[in-house]
Amino acid sequence: MYYPNFGSFTHCKIGIKMIKNTRSESINLNNKRVFSPFCIYKLFKINEMSEKVYIFDTTLRDGEQVPGCKLNTKEKLALSVRLEELGVDILEAGFPVSSPGDFDSVNQIAKTLKNTVICGLTRAVQKDIEVAAQALKPAARFRIHTGIGTSDLHIKYKFNSTREAIIERAVQAVKMARNFTDDVEFYAEDAGRTDNVYLAQVIEAVVKAGATTLNIPDTTGYCLPYQYQEKMAYLWNNVHNIHKAVLSCHCHNDLGLATANSIAGVMGGARQIECTINGLGERAGNTALEEVVMILNQHKDLGYYTSINPKLLNPISREVSDVMRMAVQPNKAIVGSNAFSHSSGIHQDGFLKEAQTYEIINPAEVGAEDSKIVLTARSGRSALAHRLHKLGYDFNRNDIDALYALFVNVADKKKEVVESDLQTMAAAYQTTMVSQ
Numbered sequence: 001m002y003y004p005n006f007g008s009f010t011h012c013k014i015g016i017k018m019i020k021n022t023r024s025e026s027i028n029l030n031n032k033r034v035f036s037p038f039c040i041y042k043l044f045k046i047n048e049m050s051e052k053v054y055i056f057d058t059t060l061r062d063g064e065q066v067p068g069c070k071l072n073t074k075e076k077l078a079l080s081v082r083l084e085e086l087g088v089d090i091l092e093a094g095f096p097v098s099s100p101g102d103f104d105s106v107n108q109i110a111k112t113l114k115n116t117v118i119c120g121l122t123r124a125v126q127k128d129i130e131v132a133a134q135a136l137k138p139a140a141r142f143r144i145h146t147g148i149g150t151s152d153l154h155i156k157y158k159f160n161s162t163r164e165a166i167i168e169r170a171v172q173a174v175k176m177a178r179n180f181t182d183d184v185e186f187y188a189e190d191a192g193r194t195d196n197v198y199l200a201q202v203i204e205a206v207v208k209a210g211a212t213t214l215n216i217p218d219t220t221g222y223c224l225p226y227q228y229q230e231k232m233a234y235l236w237n238n239v240h241n242i243h244k245a246v247l248s249c250h251c252h253n254d255l256g257l258a259t260a261n262s263i264a265g266v267m268g269g270a271r272q273i274e275c276t277i278n279g280l281g282e283r284a285g286n287t288a289l290e291e292v293v294m295i296l297n298q299h300k301d302l303g304y305y306t307s308i309n310p311k312l313l314n315p316i317s318r319e320v321s322d323v324m325r326m327a328v329q330p331n332k333a334i335v336g337s338n339a340f341s342h343s344s345g346i347h348q349d350g351f352l353k354e355a356q357t358y359e360i361i362n363p364a365e366v367g368a369e370d371s372k373i374v375l376t377a378r379s380g381r382s383a384l385a386h387r388l389h390k391l392g393y394d395f396n397r398n399d400i401d402a403l404y405a406l407f408v409n410v411a412d413k414k415k416e417v418v419e420s421d422l423q424t425m426a427a428a429y430q431t432t433m434v435s436q
């Protein structure tokens, strides 16, 4: 039995072995790891063996479906340019049949972008497919994303149909889409709750009909990571023509597992992740692009890479948040305002001695502002001295001890001690010292 991730497991073992070796040969210099030429050679070897995971961005489709996040054509076009700069491989620009406005947005994006594959969503309906093809026609490269619900729940309640009839509709939709492009992605909606044996039959039939990417959505965010991984591996092992297509993860976040499930899906054999900036999307959202990209980036030993430029992650997160008027939660990984803030004394002391003690990512790597030392009642003397030093005060240890007593009194009354509080405290302390 062939496992698509067998190679990756092998790479993983080799990678871990290499990293183990390289660690002992690297030193830390100014928060950067510096490697010997031999280490660099070995890391290069890991990269050489890595496999690409395609990033399919659906901020402008699944993300834009969120109430309050609707964008006009001008806004969508501006964001699509940013997404291309970020390096997404496929950009789902919209659902062209849904409204004349969305048709126009997809059409304008198709006319403007040069390198990215532009994708349009359809149902397994002839009109949807024809309208999508028309909207996408000007693109240098385009993909039609068509599909249908495959879980028994969808078949019974949405379609009042049968498993056999759904396979037939899926096959017809893929064949119709293939009349317009060689790049057809099929989604099996609610695949997360679809019986694997039946799902494999659907997938085999649509690959035979010409689908080149197979989206396995966990539409309701129900799966556990091991289940989603097993689902992908099951398809890889049981669909005889699966090697002709790319398996894709599309995970929703109803149980907070979208990111974990997408990574598990890749480990099970998928090579595309569908995701959105800031994890925007229906209900609890979709997989956050910035999270999966940084997981694959940080865990190189897994053996995967993406084409995303991580330095643009924070700028694009802010832009999406502004234009969609959707605030990013402060503790959001990678792009939240607290993602690189340290406020407890224990963490601050360690961080000020060596950043890597409490940070696995250098904020500059993801285009974030410098790490912050936030002063609260839980902060310690090192943090206070550090912040005062940044304001130009050069107090000795005894001064800091005295100032710390003043500081905790203020901090107990306030959520955060800010620059102006420190100035007041330092000035008051200096006055007392002069008058003594």
Ligand code: KIV
Pocket (backbone or CB within 6 Å): 062, 187, 188, 189, 190, 215, 217, 218, 219, 220, 250, 252
């Ligand atoms: O979540 C989902 O199943 C979808 C499909 C329409 C791809 O967004």
Ligand code: ZN
Pocket (backbone or CB within 6 Å): 062, 217, 219, 250, 252, 282, 286
């Ligand atoms: Zn979705």
